[in-house]
Amino acid sequence: MADVTRKVTQRILNSQKSRKMPVKIAPVQLVLLAAVIVLLIAFPFFPFVNNYWIDVGFFVGIYVLLGLSLNIVLGEVGLFDLGHAAFYAIGAYTTGILYVKLHVPILALLPISAIVAGGFAYLVTSPIIHLRGDYLCIVTIGIGEIVRITALNNPFGLTNGPNGVTGIGNPDLGLFAIRTPTHFYYYIWVIIALVIIGLLNLQKSRVGRAWNFIREDEIAAEANGIDVRSYKLLAFVLGAALAGIAGNIYASKMMVISPDNFTFMESCLLFCIVLLGGLGSIPGNMLGAAAIVIFPEIFRQFASYKLLFFGAALVVMMIFRPGGIWPRRREGVGFRGLGISGLPKDENEFLLKIPKEAVLVPHGADPAQSTAVKAEVAQEKTINNIVLETQNVTMQFGGLVAVNHFDLKIREGKITSLIGPNGAGKTTLFNVITGIYRPTTGKVIFMGKDITGLKPHTIIAKGIARTFQNIRLFPSLTCIENVMSGPHCHAHSGTWSSILRLPVQKKEERKILEIASYRLNQVGLWEYRNELAKNLPYGKQRLLEIARALATSPKLLVLDEPSSGLNDKETEELMEFLKSLITEGFTLLLIEHDMNVVMGISDWVTVMDMGSKIAEGLPSEIYNNPRVIEAYLGKEE
Amino acid sequence: MRIFLEQFLNGLTIGSFYALVALGYSMVYGVMKLINFAHGDLFALGSYLGYTVLVIGAGWITQVLGVWGGVAVALTAAMLGIGIAGLVVERIAYRPVYKAGRLPLVVSALGMSIFISNGIMAIWGPRFQAYPPDAIPSAILSFGDIKITVIKLVTLIVSLGLMALIYWMVEKTLFGAAVRATALDRDTATLMGIDFRKIIFFVFFVGPALGAMAGVFAGLNYGRIIFNLGWTYGLKAFTATILGGIGNIPGAMIGGLLLGVMESLFEGFVSGAWKSVFVFLVLIAILIVRPTGLIGEKVAEKV
Secondary structure, eight states: OHHHHHHHHHHHHHHHHHSOOOOOOOHHHHHHHHHHHHHHHHGGGSTTOOHHHHHHHHHHHHHHHHHHHHIIIIIISOOOOSOTHHHHHHHHHHHHHHHHHHOOOHHHHHHHHHHHHHHHHHHHHTTTTTOOHHHHHHHHHHHHHHHHHHHHTOGGGSSOGGGOEEOOOOOBOSSOBOOSHHHHHHHHHHHHHHHHHHHHHHHTSHHHHHHHHHHHOHHHHHHTTOOHHHHHHHHHHHHHHHHHHHHHHHHHHHSEEOGGGGOHHHHHHHHHHHHHHOTTOHHHHHHHHHHHHHHHHHTGGGGGGHHHHHHHHHHHHHHHOTTOSSOOOOTTSOGGGGTOTTOOSOHHHHHHTOOHHHHHSOTTSOHHHHHHHHHHHHHHTOGGGEEEEEEEEEEEETTEEEEEEEEEEEETTOEEEEEOSTTSSHHHHHHHHTTSSOOSEEEEEETTEEOTTOOHHHHHHHTEEEOOSSOOOOTTSBHHHHHHTSGGGGOOOOHHHHHTTOHHHHHHHHHHHHHHHHHHHHTTOGGGTTSBGGGSOHHHHHHHHHHHHHTTOOSEEEEESTTTTOOHHHHHHHHHHHHHHHHTTOEEEEEOOOHHHHHHHOSEEEEEETTEEEEEEOHHHHHTOHHHHHHHHOOOO | OHHHHHHHHHHHHHHHHHHHHHHHHHHHHHHHOOOOTTHHHHHHHHHHHHHHHHHHHTTTHHHHHHHHHHHHHHHHHHHHHHHHHHHHHIIIIIGGGGGGOHHHHHHHHHHHHHHHHHHHHHHHOSSOEEOOGGGSOOOEEEETTEEEEHHHHHHHHHHHHHHHHHHHHHHHSHHHHHHHHHHHOHHHHHHTTOOHHHHHHHHHHHHHHHHHHHHHHHHHHHSEEOTTHHHHHHHHHHHHHHHHOTTOHHHHHHHHHHHHHHHHHHHHHTOSTTHHHHHHHHHHHHHHHSTTOSSOOOOOOOO
8 A cells, every 4th residue: 555655656756747737727818708708798889889790799699609509519529510500490490480370489489499409300310320420411411401491392381481481579578678789689698608608517527528539439439338329419409409599599680581591501601610610619619600700791892702702711721720710728738627626726636635435436326335236246246256258159240250159258356368369259259248249149148147239338337348459549638538438437417417517416527537537547647647648659548548448447357459569568567557457356358469468467368269269278278288379370280 | 104204314314413423522532531512613613614615616616616516625625624623622722631630621622612603603603604505416316205305315425434434444444443442541552652642633633524524514404504503413412422322433323323313203203392302311211221322331440
């Protein structure tokens, strides 16, 4: 124990030597924020500002709202949505039709439009959410066009065709009606302020991080416990609901809406707003929206050339500032950037104060309960100390049998190695165990329960964590954020508790950070906590992946070639580290090519060739087994 | 039956435009993994170049070479001009952005698209322009009671012939193998001695040139063109590309022809107003069943 503390302190000292502490909130930023707010409030009273410019201010607001809504889908999750105007249109038409036909008050229609647009998004995107990149892109374009053409064709006399819905009223607060440009200007900016507060809270929460994990690497996210499908749908629904709100406000301001407002071009503009501002950056978004609205206004006297300039400006922008005007900064911001309240100023102090039980007890469960759980686990699940068992697993790809009737047993608290020549099917078996593939036949039993065919994010929550043969980190996130994906699968805070920052959520976030910090320090990467994962050298990236897997508090850790690409010294350290994990209570399954590692640390070795098991036993037995030698070196003639 | 055949032929013609434009999308995508949104507008620009050649040349080219000679000159000029324009677009709008990743490239492509379509509007005006009637071959063939204009027939034959030629080039020649290798893995292909610049030249010259041909043919078949032609055709052609499976040459051809025929038959027998809705619904249905398009290979990501 004393030894561990000394190590930690030593690392901290090192890190203080090598790196500056993260800066405190720069007063410049606060001043800037205050200036922007004052400017926005005072804008209608400036001497040169007439009603025309106040309206411009209002339209900037509409596009800020739309940009923020698309930013959830495109910026945070990286989903290629080029039909976002559809949701905007649904909101606007819901408002228009319900007001004109049924005289529902405009303000009551604000939430209704949001719900209808969100519900529509859920319905249309759930069958296609699995499509990748460009295929999703064309489908969203298609949805945009379908909505626009439907409105144009006046179904059931509802949309009034190309002329659009007319006679939409203004929002009425009872005593006070929102009518003049100035009213509308304040109305939309107040809503924007509320939306931004909510989105900032969401962005820096379990939900926002999950979105970013998906954007960075979908497969790694799923394998680390993120329910990719649900989080993608959530993004679409939230984004659409916000666009629906923008539609409602737009309709009540213009009092008329027509299909021309919701063209493919409109969706393209929204797309450009998000990228001009910077993916996932809320201040960037506002700047992007302002640029898109104000730019053509400035070139108004050149009427027919204004879009020509605009197109050229987009190209020039992307050449010189591809990351956007104000990209979201993650590195070097420190833990402050994570948005977790109540942290000590000194991050090292935070690390030293992490209560050990916070890390070792499964996340979310209180200690008393977890002992009960543990007792139960011990009783029913580890029959004969078998943690994991594959029974007769076969995995076929077309005519190729990658894994052939394979039986594997992993004993608790042991290191089991799976070895075999290249192409033997080892990684495929790992993918079956962790749920990436569903086996053609056979069963995977974990802790006495059948987990065959469960999705990876469910399996990891049950206690199997993995690393990848070709490292799969979340490259543009910081190391600490990478590791924070681990505890995600045991946490519960959802969208609303994150937006409202409920006390439960705050507690949970802190715990996630505690676990992540502990694991990051355990693999010796604490000093790199605020660096982007992609900037780490190869060997350290491997360690980071292990830390990320450990942070899921697994029972069984599955490592795919952990020593590949490491030098001798690093391999040596890795072996020591893996052994120390056993004393901590983990069970390990490795694929490994380095025979020194295999023979040095394994308790049990299973040999695979051409998809089948050809031998298993103690390392010394395997070392001299003629069939194994034959599989590796070929038969002696 | 007559209506069916006529609609079918109309569909094939419009489908061949889609297919020619789709080829350009697909070739660029295959090699660069970039959706070249400016491609539809290059198609429109091609149509305008052909128009200009025919208007200027109506007096002498057509007189000296005949109507068909005029068409050939317009086609050649448009294809050359747009091929070069394609290279210029690549040089100024895409090459400096390649390293920044895919999304900035998309914005750059959208910017280029807006620039070109508004450039057309600035030069030729926002209204429809009519191809000079005496430059359009007016012969009509009749098979029984089915009538078909010769230009339509020529459009079909030339388009299909060119598609076959491209298919042969990409699938059967050594150069085609280099293109396909680059599409699979650019870095390895370059290490194997494939000159990446040549591949770029090929896809960014030939793709837009094919689009320009479709543009001139569209003008000759329908008689009039408008500056935002590229958005409507481009969108449909892009749909066709995805329908067939993006990055896949035969996929683009089949997707284009299929889309044209479907659209045309739906228009003839059900409703013109809803035809685009129908097309997109079919596309979505196909993608639900086959997430990478009709002939797109299943790309299983290696884990």
